[in-house]
Amino acid sequence: MTSRIFTGGRVFTGRGETDFVSAFRVTDGVIDWVGDASGVDGAAAHDLGGRVVVPGLLDMHVHPALMTTTIDAVDCLPPAVTSLPQLIDALRTHEALGSDRDAWIVGNGYDETKYPEGRAPTARDLDAVSTTQPVLVWRCDRHSAVCNSRALEIAGITATTPDPPGARFERDADGAPTGVLTEIAAAQAVASHIPEAGPAERAARLRQVGQRLLSRGIVGVCDLLATRIADPLSTYRAAEDGAAMPRAGLFYGWDPADPPADLTDEDRTGRARVSGLKVIMDGAYSNRTAWVCRPYPGSDDDHGLRTLSDEDALAAGEWARRNRVQLAVHAMGDRAIAQVLDLFEHQEPWLEETPSIRIEHATLLAPATIARLRAARMRFGVATHTVFLYAEYDGYERNLRPELRDHAYPIRSLYHELPALALSSDCPATAWGEADNVFVSVEAAVRRRAYNGADIGQGASVSAAQALLLYTDRAASLTDIGRVGRIEVGYEGSFAVLDRDVFTVPSEQIGETAVLETWIAGERVWGG
Incomplete structure (x- = not known):
């Protein structure tokens, strides 16, 4: 038996907004005592040096599998890249440029709403990087992309190629493809031609991503499209x-x-486990592809894109029910969220401990919709964000109708109304290079100010403690990934040590918080 007492810190337990202790003990990886440091023999304890300690952080909507595919990609995210010339210059730094004709040049994260040119890049722009090698750059939302002429050629996309269901190959006035690939099915029609890594390399890359997450204090994740890599469960377990x-x-x-294939009990258990199935009901708000009730500003009939039929949504729900896992539905627009409710609100839940259905992102939630979620027979949970409004303010300012702004990511209302709720990063599908830094999201939740200082809904702000609960104990209620999220007897001894008191520093400094150490099951796994 191994036992270690941690003392001399300000320890936020996650049991409540004001619940702090000064010491706790971890025995064989599990917390078995929480209390006051006054009764602890200091000589036998691990001194936390007066630092603030929080439960290990949980990012319940993130994409580690996807992150493995962009390890070698050029970072094209704001604030580093904010114009088309900067995008071209960044892509020209890719290590594969000038090598084999079949070597792909991949970039990640363009956001045309911040470009002075006022438009997305096209194949003609990316041909300035290379005309002999394929070039693909993902949009910041990871729903859309743009590619060069060589990539269109490899994918066989011409003027006569039909659009995929729920997506578009954008075209010029003559009907020729411009290289802009709107929504996932169109982007994947090109991206699927990028060679996949082998099993050993996939596991090695996932370990790299894991180390990055641990450096952020993140000890638990939900990978909301793990099948972006082959054999995801085997890859996670190999990592x-x-x-x-x-x-x-x-x-x-x-x-x-x-x-x-249907799951086994072994698939559903373990540190890495299959927790659910994901479907995508609409697109992205900043790209005007979220499915909305009222048309986007400046249009009489643009309601975005619906990307999932009722038949397919219900079939996915039956698979999740049969396999006793969650159904996660990407639904940003208010019409998409309403459709999820129309389809499922009267069904019997199939899970007892967690919501049977998660709504992902949930951009527009009016009070009536929140009340409908609460009253439903089905048990719903929500994984939402503040980093979207923070990082993609320009797109939301352009696309969000003024009368709907109070309904955009109403974190305060959700905190008080929905028990199963998490803040999350959606990294790397976010227009910010540091999106997986939890404290960027926490600051945005507290201040409700965008990257440029603009007001993003002061009435929806929460306290630092409330925001951190949405990354710890409250987040743990959304999906069962093990006994994490609290510093409490019976929970895994996983926690993060911070470089400042995030509960008392000026709110504009919260985003600068750094994780000094990350511990899992009583063992330091990062920092120190």
């Missing part, structure tokens, strides 16, 4: 072999023509 990794709940993508 855990001999390496510290966050706990992981994997959500598989849904292809109605080729649904995942």
Whole structure:
């Protein structure tokens, strides 16, 4: 038996907004005592040096599998890249440029709403990087992308190629493809031609991503499209072999023509486990592809894109019910959220401990919709954000109708109305290079100010403690990935040590908080 007492810190337990202690003990990886440091023999304890300690952080909507595919990509995210010339210059730094004709040049994170040119890049722009090698750059939302002429050629996309369901190959006045690939099915029509890594390399890359997450104090994640890599569960478990990794709940993508095989009990248990199935009801708000009730400003009929039929949504729900896992539905626009409710609110839940259905992002939530979620027979949970409004303010300012702004990410109302709720990063599908820094999201939740200082809904602000609960104990209620999220007897001894008191510093400094150490099951796995 191994036992270690931690003392001399300001320890936020996650049991409540004002619940702090000064000491706790971890025995064989599990917390078995929480209390006051006054009764502890200091000589036998690990001194926390007066630092603030929080439960290990949980990012319940993030994309580690996707992050493995962009390790070699050029970072094209704001604030580093904010114009088309900067985008081209950044892509020209890719290590594959000038090598083999079949070597792809990939970039991640353009956001045309911040470009003075006022438009997305096109194949003609990316041909300035290379005309002999394929070039693909993902938009910041990871729903859309743009590619050069060589990539269009490899994918066989011409003027006569039909648009995929729920997506578009954008075209010029003559009908020729421009290289802009709007929504996932169009982007994947090109991205699927990028060669996949082998099993050993996939596991090695996932370990790299795991180390990045641990450096952020993140000890648990939900991977909301783990099937972006082959054999995701095997890859996660291989990555855990001999390496510290966050706990992981994997959500598989849904292809109605080729649904995942049914799960076993072994698939649903362990530090890495299959937790659910993900479907996508609409697009992204900053790209005007979220499915909305009222048309976007400046239009009489643009309601965004619906990307999932009722038939496919219900079939995915039946698969999740049969396999006793969650159904996660990407729904940003208010019409998309209403459709989820129309389809499922009267159904019987199939899970007892956690919501059977998660709504992902949930941009527009009016009070009536929140009340409908609460009153439903189905048990719903929500994974939402503040980092979107913070980082993508320009797009939201352009696309959000003024009368709906009070309904955009109403974190305060959700905090008080919905028990199963989490803040999350959606990294790397976010227009900010540091999106997986939890404290950027926490500051945005507290201040409700964008990256440029603009007001993003002061009436929806929460306290630092409330925001951190949405990354710890409250987040843990959204999906079961193990006994994490609290410094409490019976929970895994996983926690993060911070460089400042995030509960008392000026709110504009919260985002500068750094994680000094991350511990999992009583063992330091990062820092120190």
